[in-house]
Amino acid sequence: MGRIGRQTITLDNPPVIQAFAAVAGKKEGEGPLSDSFDLVFQDSFFGQETWEKAESAMLNRALALALGKAGLDYKDVDCVFSGDLLNQCAGSAFGIRGTDIPFFGLYGACSTMAESLALASMTVSAGYANNAAAVTGSHFCSAERQFRMPLEYGGQRTPTAQWTVTGAGCAVLSRQGAGPKITCVTPGRIVDLGIKDLSNMGAAMAPAAFDTLYSHFSDTGRAPDYYDLILTGDLGLVGSGILRDMFYREGVNISGIHNDCGLMIFDREKQDAHAGGSGCGCSASVLCGEIMRKMRQGGLKKVLFAATGALMSPVTSMQGESIPGICCAVSIEGE
Amino acid sequence: MGRIGRQTITLDNPPVIQAFAAVAGKKEGEGPLSDSFDLVFQDSFFGQETWEKAESAMLNRALALALGKAGLDYKDVDCVFSGDLLNQCAGSAFGIRGTDIPFFGLYGACSTMAESLALASMTVSAGYANNAAAVTGSHFCSAERQFRMPLEYGGQRTPTAQWTVTGAGCAVLSRQGAGPKITCVTPGRIVDLGIKDLSNMGAAMAPAAFDTLYSHFSDTGRAPDYYDLILTGDLGLVGSGILRDMFYREGVNISGIHNDCGLMIFDREKQDAHAGGSGCGCSASVLCGEIMRKMRQGGLKKVLFAATGALMSPVTSMQGESIPGICCAVSIEGE
Numbered sequence: 001m002g003r004i005g006r007q008t009i010t011l012d013n014p015p016v017i018q019a020f021a022a023v024a025g026k027k028e029g030e031g032p033l034s035d036s037f038d039l040v041f042q043d044s045f046f047g048q049e050t051w052e053k054a055e056s057a058m059l060n061r062a063l064a065l066a067l068g069k070a071g072l073d074y075k076d077v078d079c080v081f082s083g084d085l086l087n088q089c090a091g092s093a094f095g096i097r098g099t100d101i102p103f104f105g106l107y108g109a110c111s112t113m114a115e116s117l118a119l120a121s122m123t124v125s126a127g128y129a130n131n132a133a134a135v136t137g138s139h140f141c142s143a144e145r146q147f148r149m150p151l152e153y154g155g156q157r158t159p160t161a162q163w164t165v166t167g168a169g170c171a172v173l174s175r176q177g178a179g180p181k182i183t184c185v186t187p188g189r190i191v192d193l194g195i196k197d198l199s200n201m202g203a204a205m206a207p208a209a210f211d212t213l214y215s216h217f218s219d220t221g222r223a224p225d226y227y228d229l230i231l232t233g234d235l236g237l238v239g240s241g242i243l244r245d246m247f248y249r250e251g252v253n254i255s256g257i258h259n260d261c262g263l264m265i266f267d268r269e270k271q272d273a274h275a276g277g278s279g280c281g282c283s284a285s286v287l288c289g290e291i292m293r294k295m296r297q298g299g300l301k302k303v304l305f306a307a308t309g310a311l312m313s314p315v316t317s318m319q320g321e322s323i324p325g326i327c328c329a330v331s332i333e334g335e
Numbered sequence: 336m337g338r339i340g341r342q343t344i345t346l347d348n349p350p351v352i353q354a355f356a357a358v359a360g361k362k363e364g365e366g367p368l369s370d371s372f373d374l375v376f377q378d379s380f381f382g383q384e385t386w387e388k389a390e391s392a393m394l395n396r397a398l399a400l401a402l403g404k405a406g407l408d409y410k411d412v413d414c415v416f417s418g419d420l421l422n423q424c425a426g427s428a429f430g431i432r433g434t435d436i437p438f439f440g441l442y443g444a445c446s447t448m449a450e451s452l453a454l455a456s457m458t459v460s461a462g463y464a465n466n467a468a469a470v471t472g473s474h475f476c477s478a479e480r481q482f483r484m485p486l487e488y489g490g491q492r493t494p495t496a497q498w499t500v501t502g503a504g505c506a507v508l509s510r511q512g513a514g515p516k517i518t519c520v521t522p523g524r525i526v527d528l529g530i531k532d533l534s535n536m537g538a539a540m541a542p543a544a545f546d547t548l549y550s551h552f553s554d555t556g557r558a559p560d561y562y563d564l565i566l567t568g569d570l571g572l573v574g575s576g577i578l579r580d581m582f583y584r585e586g587v588n589i590s591g592i593h594n595d596c597g598l599m600i601f602d603r604e605k606q607d608a609h610a611g612g613s614g615c616g617c618s619a620s621v622l623c624g625e626i627m628r629k630m631r632q633g634g635l636k637k638v639l640f641a642a643t644g645a646l647m648s649p650v651t652s653m654q655g656e657s658i659p660g661i662c663c664a665v666s667i668e669g670e
Contacts, residue, residue, distance in 0.1 A: 088651075098527075102523060
């Protein structure tokens with residue numbers, strides 16, 4: 001057990017992803033991954049009074065669904081790692097409230113699914129928890145009005161802009177049980193190459209994805225093709241192109257084994273999603289839906305899940321700052 | 336290594352708090368703990384253009400000062416756990432940017448110093464890191480305008496209101512070295528008894544503090560007087576009174592061994608701090624200043640550090656929600 005290289009942590013008792021669940025909104029339910037979600041809701045309010053409360057309810061539902069599949073109650077979960085995009089991470093705090101599960105609040109922006117999986121797997125592997133949950137989500141409507149404009153304003157979007165996914169995902173990690181295992185994690189360093197365009201998060205995050213993936217490969221001695229799939233979080237069309245270019249300049253072609261949750265969740269042309277999906281719920285609902293189902297069925301064996309986040313706030317951008325990026329990678333390996 | 340009871344995690348290889356540092360603003364530097372800070376700055380901008388940038392700079396300085404005392408460079412630190420109160424935790428993201436230390440972003444509101452210590456100590460004890468840093472801070476001016484009113488408005492404060500501390504603290508945890516050790520941690524559950532008054536955070540957080548402390552004592556079998564000091568984060572005058580009352584109703588008198596960072600940092604009468612200090616920087620600068628100095632000198636042997644946080648946001652409060660509280664406890668024991 002321990003560290004290899006600068007950044008990577010190997011897990012001697014790799015925790016099993018015993019159960020997982022994904023919930024999604026109407027638009028996501030009309031996309032290419034519609035069959036992979038456990039629940040698609042047609043009402044943007046999810047039966048609540050506000051979009052913010054809907055976000056919490058969605059996250060809570062993903063947790064409950066995943067626990068149900070694992071046959072666990074809240075009291076069986078030793079700790080939950082959760083965060084989201086709302087100010088003060090209110091989506092997760094109010095979503096977890098009432099469960100009585102010991103709570104570690106996180107902020108990793110759109111990298112939260114990987115950050116929560118990393119910390120949950122480290123916690124389970126070390127014997128600190130028998131069962132730990134990793135859960136996150138996002139909501140298009142609450143994100144738009146917090147980060148950009150009121151929806152009623154009807155602002156135009158640039159072609160590089162991404163569409164915040166309405167969705168949530170949860171994975172339950174356990175010491176015992178059957179299922180794909182998390183074998184090592186590579187937490188990310190903050191990388192900021194000076195991008196200031198808030199409508200081009202892919203460009204801001206791609207260098208962080210490259211940095212973490214490059215460290216993962218050099219720390220572990222694995223070549224990219226060790227994996228069946230290198231799955232970035234939400235680089236979208238622009239960021240994915242930049243990431244592949246950066247590897248290509250190092251003499252490595254990852255095009256054949258790389259995909260991005262932001263490219264998978266929407267039909268960009270038919271669904272008007274511009275450069276693709278984004279948000280904590282993007283990588284959470286794609287991983288805990290489509291990808292984990294394929295791993296469970298044996299269609300995918302080894303996946304390097306590398307969720308990406310942009311760590312700016314509207315205030316820092318208004319104060320002239322550039323956008324710091326981060327990427328956390330988690331190695332998931334099936335039987 | 337492992338769990339005891341519902342919530343507590345025992346650390347088989349208790350990490351050493353090898354170094355610590357606290358920085359503080361002018362008002363804090365005029366208070367009772369003025370001699371315990373490594374650096375007191377007179378300029379609320381800390382040489383920056385904005386208060387938000389000052390907050391990041393302050394946090395970065397606390398990290399650099401603590402590493403300097405430990406004789407470590409950024410590259411020697413395997414990971415840093417950090418968070419703050421600013422939207423999207425921008426204070427920590429921009430404060431850590433440029434260090435190239437693998438980063439785990441947290442949101443625990445004012446409980447962040449304990450949450451970061453808990454996760455850092457779990458990470459070091461498990462062998463995932465040789466050195467890990469826990470760092471957080473807050474700034475009165477950035478907090479006021481984000482959570483309450485523009486300072487220029489000159490709003491009146493109620494007697495139950497607390498004063499956000501301008502300050503930061505950092506602790507460096509290591510597998511080797513001399514110093515007080517973190518022996519176990521009790522992460523908190525979210526507790527919400529329905530308090531909605533944003534000017535009375537102490538009342539909202541006290542039940543969470545009671546819940547975590549009560550769990551800690553029942554999980555470990557330790558009586559409160561096992562410790563020389565039970566140090567809550569920032570309950571202030573109102574919350575501290577409620578906490579003591581709650582224990583008293585259980586037949587336990589903690590008055591003699593309980594203190595609160597929010598009560599220690601200001602002279603409430605002379606410094607117009609109403610119910611006391613608050614903010615991530617409150618418990619961070621008190622722990623990483625006064626308390627750790629006393630532990631290092633042998634004046635304190637066993638401290639249960641239980642930082643408290645209020646997990647609401649201005650939006651959730653405007654939407655009629657109550658204030659969820661949380662408290663994370665960390666047991667620190669000297670030679």
